[in-house]
Amino acid sequence: MSTYSIRDLEQLSGIKAHTLRIWEQRYAILTPERTDTNIRTYGDDDLKRVLNISLLKDHGYKISEIAKLASEELNSEVIKISDKQLNYPDQIHSLTISMLDMSEERFEKIISANILQFGFENTIIHIVYPFLSRIGTLWVTGSIGPAQEHFITNLIRQKIIAAIDGQVSKPYANGKKYMLFLPEGEFHEINLLFANYIIRSRANKVIYLGQSLPFSELMFAYKLHQPDYIFTVLTSVPANHEVQPFVNRLANTFPTTQVILTGYQVVGQDIDSPDNTIIINQINELIRIASN
Template sequence: MNSYSIKDLEQLSGIKAHTLRIWEQRYNIIAPKRTDTNIRTYDDQDLKLVLNISLLKDNGYKISEIAKFSIEDMSREVLKISARPLNYSDQIQALTLCMIDLDEEGFEKIITANIQQFGFENMVVNIIYPFMSRIGLLWVTGSIGSAQEHFITNLIRQKLVAAINEQSNKSSSAGKTFLLFLPEGEFHEISLLFANYLIRVRSNKVIYLGQNLPFDDLLFIYKTKQPDYIFTAFTSVPANHQVQPFVNRMGKCFPKSQLLLTGYQVIGQDIVLPDNAVIINQITDLTRIISR
């Protein structure tokens, strides 16, 4: 069973630590354990309780009312809310709960309902992407473990691959050619997969080289295929001091392609771009280019 600090609960639920302390003292709604030095600690059941309270509170329930619920009452009210269309923030909370609980069935229900309600593209842009940003924050702060992060990321990856496969035979001979890759040592593939889907659904052609690609292999494919665009994401590699030389090398080696760059290592950084490169700050930047 996992152990969480009050700061972890704040990160996971969006409820401020001082609010959690007030709820504990005023309503006795949550009862943390204490270390020998009197520091609050919480387990998985406490976390699920706080996430459910957050969902109820966001849907109009008063905390004084929630405090009177038994665990069974609370579960029943949460199920009522889950049965109706939820707003984006509530969906993200529900996915967070699935991640903590390793609940694949719950994940499937949430994703299927959202695809039906919003469509696949809007679901990814408005729910999956903000959710992935939350996962990144939780991972960096140590609020979730690698098993939980791998579990939910692989489920999301499966959905993207299935959606891409549905589009695989729909590319147009009149469309542009996009080469997609991740640099050697880079394995964060979600943004690359979603770009693959977006490009295909707009009747363009994709050469998908995936993650961890050596630069010499990229250069060989470029000379063979001469793509109109090259798209890549810098999430964790190259290291900060190596990003600018890597971008410079791309500009020099691929002069006939438009370079589309995204990821934490380039967005908001002082990167000097070659004339044939642009930074993709948001999904709308990419969709505008691929829809021309």
Template sequence: MSSYSIKDLEQLSGIKAHTLRIWEQRYNLLNPKRTDTNIRYYDDGDLKLILNVALLNDNGFKISKIASMSLSEMKEEVIRLTDRSLTHDDQVHALTICMIEMDEDRFDKVLTTNIIKIGFEQTMLNIIYPFLSKIGLLWQTGAINPAQEHFISNLVRQKLIVAIDGQIPSISGKKFLLFLPEGELHEISILFASYLIKSKGHKVIYLGQSTPKRDLDAVYDLVEPDYILTVMTSCPPDDSPQEYVDYLSTRFSKSQIFVSGYQVVGQDLQFGPNVKQFSYIREIKDVLEEIGQGILEK
């Protein structure tokens, strides 16, 4: 079981610590525990409770009304609200609760409902990506364990693969080679990039996770892609980020290369003339628009 400070609850729920303390004293809303050294902390139950409270409060419920609800009444009201709400923050709250409870059916329903209402691309940009950012915060505070992270990542990955399979490239489309460097396993970003690229009629050669240099070299020589895209979240095992970017630029000099990730963005790296940095993977949309305009002009 995880433990949280009141500042953790503030970050995760968006409710100020001062307000949480007032609600705790006035309505007995939370039940803090104490360590052997008398330091106050909160547990998983408190976190789930305050996430539900935050969602209800954001939707106009007075705190006095919320405090009078049983846990089951609160959960039912939250489900009712998220089933009909189009507010992105509400949907992110709902997914967060599903993740903490590992409720796959509910998680799938929330995602599917949003895809139907606003489309797959907007669901990814406005709900999934903010949700994944929250996962990062939950990970930092110890609020989720590796099993929960894998559980959620695999559910999102499944949705992406289904969406990608539904896209058909055109004969006039360009060739994009997508991969992650050796040792890199977080592929949600390049899967989403693959979806965006294929949705515009281009062809994707997808190598996926942890691609060794020798395999990348072999595939490149075989398919001769117009564009290469990769994300560097962790440092490649045999190179510094700068060395790896230099290798990409030199070895694949005939292709336009796009790089992103924590090891690239804001790291003051030097890029060759055929390398462009993306701060966010969704910036590939701008490139796709430029390519589309070029094809139309021809």
């Protein structure tokens, strides 16, 4: 079972820590454990309850009414709302609960309903991406276990691959050629896969080289295909002090190609971008480039 601080609950639910403490005292809605130094910690059941309470409050329920509901009744009310009203924040809450419960059935139901209403692309951009961002901090701090994180990201990965396989082939005679890869040691593939989907859907050709590609193999593929663009995501590698040399190496090795970079290691960092290199912060920037 994962453990959470009151700040973790605040970040995930949007309910202020001060409010949660008042509810805990007044309504006993949470059952924290205490460390040897008397610090409160909360479990998965507490987090799920807070997420459910947050959703019900957003739909007009009073906390005094919510506090009277047993766990099964609370879950039932949340499912009714999630099934009837599809909006982005509610669905992000529901995805978080499906991750905590490791419920593939619930995940499938949420994703399928949203794709039906909003379309695949909007579902990933407005629901899945914010969801992954929300849990990112908790993953780094160890508040969410590896099994839960791997479970949900692999389901998302499978959905994107299925969507790519299901794309109707479009002629790309007037499109551009993109080469997508992750540098050696990089395995966070979801952003690269979705970029693959975005670029293909705009009638461009993609050479997809995937995870952890040695630089020598990138050079080999480049000579073979001569792409107009090279796209990569730098999330955990290279190491901080190696990022700028890596960016420079890409730019210098492929001087006639536009290099597109994104990811934690370059976005918002003090990276000098060579003339043929662009760092993008939002997926909409890639959509604009691929659409042109």
